Amino acid sequence: MTNRTHLELPEAFAALGLDNAILLALAEIHFREPSEIQKRLIPVALRGVDVIGQARTGTGKTAAFGLPILQRMDPGQAFQALVVVPTRELAVQVEAELLRFARHTALRLQVVYGGQKVTHDLKLLERQPHLVVGTPGRIIDLNERGALPLHNMKFVVCDEVDRMFDIGFRDDVRKILTACAAPHQTILVSATINDDIERLVAKHTIHPERIFTSTNQETLTNPEAIQYFVGVQPWDKQRALHLLLKQENPKLAIIFCRTKRSVDKVAGSLSAHGINASPIHGDLLQAKRERVMRGFRTGKINVLVATDLASRGIDVHEITHIINYDVPEEAEVYVHRVGRTARMGATGRAFTFVSPGQAQLQTEIEKLINHLLEDYKISGFVPSPEPGRGHGFDKHRSSAGSVSPVDPQDADAHSAARAAPSAASAADTTVYSPTSFAAPSLESKPRPLSGRFPTRRRR
Incomplete structure (x- = not known):
């Protein structure tokens, strides 16, 4: 007392x-x-x-x-x-x-x-x-x-x-x-x-x-949150995520996905590779959601994969990393996502995966927050060819805006939002160990992209 x-x-x-x-x-x-x-x-x-x-x-x-x-x-x-x-x-x-x-x-x-x-x-x-x-x-x-x-x-x-x-x-x-x-x-x-x-x-x-306390003359996001974008093709996002987590080794992280199906798929993939991750979205029973949140607050779960709606109300001060696996379609949503880290004077890091065709979304975010996202390079990451198209990019599809930013498996967002949690999302997970983790390898070595990822022209 x-x-x-x-x-x-x-x-x-x-x-x-x-x-x-x-x-x-x-x-x-x-x-x-x-x-x-x-x-x-x-x-x-x-x-x-x-x-x-x-x-x-x-x-x-x-x-x-x-x-x-x-x-x-x-x-x-x-x-x-x-x-x-x-x-x-x-x-x-x-x-x-x-x-x-x-x-x-x-x-x-x-x-x-x-x-x-x-x-x-x-x-x-x-x-x-x-x-x-x-x-x-x-x-x-x-x-x-x-x-x-x-x-x-x-x-x-x-x-x-x-x-x-x-x-x-x-x-x-x-x-x-x-x-x-x-x-x-x-x-x-x-x-x-x-x-x-x-x-x-x-x-x-x-x-x-x-x-x-936030105006158009200052950033809407916390200046203690260092914000990056990662240029990546849709088919490379999962592999890039594995390498990013290995490189950053976050204490507590939230990964944001657009659909419930993506949440389950990403959480299942991370769990299968030894990362202590759990999904949270609206299809989970309330009791299950509460168990997941208790695990996240106590550190038993150190990576939470979430939809925007399910993430509201997460008030955990120790969140060190935010990863936008799917770039938000509205700039205001970005503000709320990144607001989960660097709370009350703490520091944090935020990463947004940006694919060709999503340059305008990135620009709208930067205009709203009055801040340019830094270009981040994942160590050891080499872009892979589009599935079924051989090495490198087709010259007619390599420019920004010509490749769909949506994961082909998530093309039907409405069906994805109704999908039930997958078996992978319920898989038992183990504590993430960077030394034991190995990201998926490429079957063949592709020709790497030269220079900066063509997401958009910088100002």
């Missing part, structure tokens, strides 16, 4: 206007210095005004909006605060963080999300929590059943608004905000702000204060 008499309350947080109950909790969990978004958002939120906050992922946004709300809530009134998040993983993470902050208050918190029986959530809400964290669909369902009243909410937070819009929750978010009919404080937090979000702001906030 913590000896409170010897705890020094964090003066930097006290200067923001937080009271002793909150400060004591912060001292116990070793919060000393607020991040930039915390320094700027907490005093404003304590005044009760609406707030629009833009900050990079991994900068302490949960504490930024959570601490002032916990301080201002009335322990005598149930159902007065709502936090809306895009995924179940993020819902669990946010509630766990808020519980740490609220440990010396009389407040009750509850998390609700899809993927479990609604009767389970109905039972939990009988406890009359003061604050509820949840995903949009489950919040609407519980509200329509009369179990989660929204009309008297005093505090409403929408976290990662851009991601909720990206994955199809635009109408649900609007419906929830409309249902919160009583006068309340609205806090919208997003890594990026686009026209859709501006329309939401115009309709559902009143003279909001805008707090931007």
Whole structure:
């Protein structure tokens, strides 16, 4: 048990206007210095005004909006605060963080999300929590059943608004905000702000204060994350990935794939070559997803292969590497992916595989983050010929834009998204050992490409 008499309350947080109950909790969990978004958002939120906050992922946004709300809530009134998040993983993470902050208050918190029986959530809400964290669909369902009243909410937070819009929750978010009919404080937090979000702001906030810690004049990604691109043909990506992991030897890494089928295929291949990798995507049962995440947090699994949706809410500070096996089709998605590493002052490395025909996607990413990706060469990697076409590149297909960027086995993305997890994804894995690992070898030695990989013209 913590000896409170010897705890020094964090003066930097006290200067923001937080009271002793909150400060004591912060001292116990070793919060000393607020991040930039915390320094700027907490005093404003304590005044009760609406707030629009833009900050990079991994900068302490949960504490930024959570601490002032916990301080201002009335322990005598149930159902007065709502936090809306895009995924179940993020819902669990946010509630766990808020519980740490609220440990010396009389407040009750509850998390609700899809993927479990609604009767389970109905039972939990009988406890009359003061604050509820949840995903949009489950919040609407519980509200329509009369179990989660929204009309008297005093505090409403929408976290990662851009991601909720990206994955199809635009109408649900609007419906929830409309249902919160009583006068309340609205806090919208997003890594990026686009026209859709501006329309939401115009309709559902009143003279909001805008707090931007990431602007067009600086990079949207953490400067502590060193970012690279790797020029590679679609058929060479798996072999390049094996060599990259051998070369980098990450402590904890997340590999992002576009489809569930790719996730299973990549995770299975890595496991077969002695890398302790596990897949995570929406087709996995919730219990399985939770087991995978526990293994990743404890280091029993050191490579996580994920879709974008499944990765939301992964709040693990020790992630050292992000690998975009499939380059994201939207630049904003890149920001969220890379935000998983170099969190709260740590360093990290991010790699994006770019194939011919994907130069424009890379350019859009670089424009958004205001930063050029560095060209990275994998030691010992020699490009192989296109399957069935002999050595080297066909002169009519060697220019950027002429080769499909999609793995031929993943051409039908819709079918891939519906595919069940493969047997390989369930394979037992062993701890990755660089000395015992051997990347797949080529059957014949191809003519190597000369010079820089032709992804695009550099500025």
